[in-house]
Amino acid sequence: MAVLSPPKVGGRPDQQEPRARRSKGGLAGRLFEYLSVGAGLLILVTLAAVAGFLVLRAWPALTASPEELQEISWFGSSTFLGYVGPLIFGTLLASLLALLIAVPLAVGIALFISHYAPRRLAQSLGYVIDLLAAIPSVVYGLWGALWLAPTLDPAFRWMTDFLGWIPLFEGYQPPAKNVLTASIVLAVMILPIITAVAREVFLQAPRLHEEAALALGATRWEMVRMAVLPFGRSGVISASMLGLGRALGETMAVLMILSPGFLYSFFLLKPGQHQSIAANIASKFPEASGLSVSALIATGLALFVITLAVNMFARWIISRRSEFSGAN
């Protein structure tokens, strides 16, 4: 997964310097240059190796005939696309729902820390948020399955009773092992990373802009809206994409919470409708052998491609909007 970094203010100072001058730094300088180039290349090599591995191991499943594929007991479809389609749908649905819940919250928390909270509170709150990121996902899974699901039960009952005419909320069946519960847990899991990045970006909003806005008579909210948010927009987008990356690949929490199913379904409260690729691999892999292993790895390849595509899409959004963002 390609990692996006928050935008920096100004370019690197040495960027404009001619190459000839840099190499004059003697042996140590040259060594450092090789090291850093090597480290940079290593990332590309790793990425290529992962992609190569996935393609190589997925190949038997991708080229298998429908008859061969149907011999896999859990392969409910005759084509690979038919199998992986609902999985991709489930993965994206759960992740996007999580993003929908987490991003507004994270932006709010980040703004509170960067612009509203008293300094001491802001600092300790920042630590607490960072701590959330350190909790292993299996713990989130336990929490979601054993505590959150029963807690959400009455709320879901209410939703399906009173909002059941909206197809989204139709047909809740207890316990709350549905995609909405999974998304809420995912949202909590990706909250810290989005908050942390967004906070850093908001803190970098140019002081002068903020003071100028205040001097023009803006309230604090207007100042945030005019000076901080536009500046931080691309940062928030990259933060969201980082979060989305984690949500897409999240395994344990989804595995422990969701009653899986393989359908294209928008019923958020029904059990057995969705499954994410990563959780599906974790659940099927222990008993898989031969072609079924290849099929699972092929779904992993699909996840890899999606994650890459999501990140590139985010890059594109950021570059398209960079002229408005004030980040350069």
Added chain:
Amino acid sequence: MGKTVKRVNNRSLASIVLAGALAVSLAACGEDATTDAATAAGGDEMSDLSGSIAGAGASSQEKAMGGWMATFASVAPDVTVTYESIGSGGGREQFLAGGVQFAGSDAALDEEELEAAVERCYGGEAIELPLYISPIAVVYNLPGVDADNINMSAETIAKIFNGDITVWNDPAIAAENEGVELPDTAIVPVNRSDESGTTENFTEYLEAAAGGAWPHEASGDWPISGTQSGNGTSGLIDTVTGAEGSIGYADASRAGDLGTVALKVGEEYVPFSAEAAAAVVDASPRAEGATDKRLVVELDRETTAEGAYPLVLISYSVACSQYEDEAQTEAVKAFLTYVASEEGQEVAEAADVAGSAPISDDLRTEVQAAIDSITTVG
């Protein structure tokens, strides 16, 4: 090392003599000899063995294996046994690839695997022993019902899991439970979300015994979509515990506080118990192709034998009839002998270990004979 080998050689000689003596005494007095043999083989001689053997396979056996490994360590302190629970398929694969010395498997080896086993076993063959018999309980979460068990026929269970019966006070359930006050709670059927031997045995039972009320084929994957499910036994139990009115199926030892269903066998209703599970295994014929080394049982799910509980899972211990290394041969034999022995089966029976059903003495006789036939190649 040389010293060990020598000692082991002596022991193997002793065991051949023992096996010979056993064969004679078996012919003479049947059942009693088995117990003697088990104690003799499981006695002091084992403490002289050393070596390490690895196993892998069915997660159903994991808890029992844990118990066996722990107590076997006190019988033969110098033999290290490990067991990795990676699923039946993975266990068989690793065993055939030579990665482990024995496998735990919920299913018998198929023909292709038997062929592969010849090469793996240095020209010998695979040995399959039904050493783990575990009743599967149909568990339900109905705190308001105070009956010990709710009675159900296979047909009723099939209809519930197929979604044809949706409330607990359905006439079909009520008719089988006179005098029990059933609530009008909706039934939430819960299944395993992962491929599992428990699911396979459960659907096999429904297919065989429900008389057409179960329209699906037996398989390790749940055939119906859009259902409530849990990953692994603990996931399933958590799910059933999580909602009132839900019903699921799981290894009986894990039923905990949940209610369990008594199955209709013949004209009576039998709740699960170790004896009832062992009874159905004894009442069942051997599978086609079974030999005296591959004791594969074809479970009779429709049995009407009195007191038999037909919803059981058999997990086999798969080993080789030949090993390359003398120490390995002896270690495998000692461990399997211990597992099959009365003591070993009792260990696994304990509720805090696996709650499995001990094998009967008749079966033990056959198992012991198969174990004794394990030799070192050359």
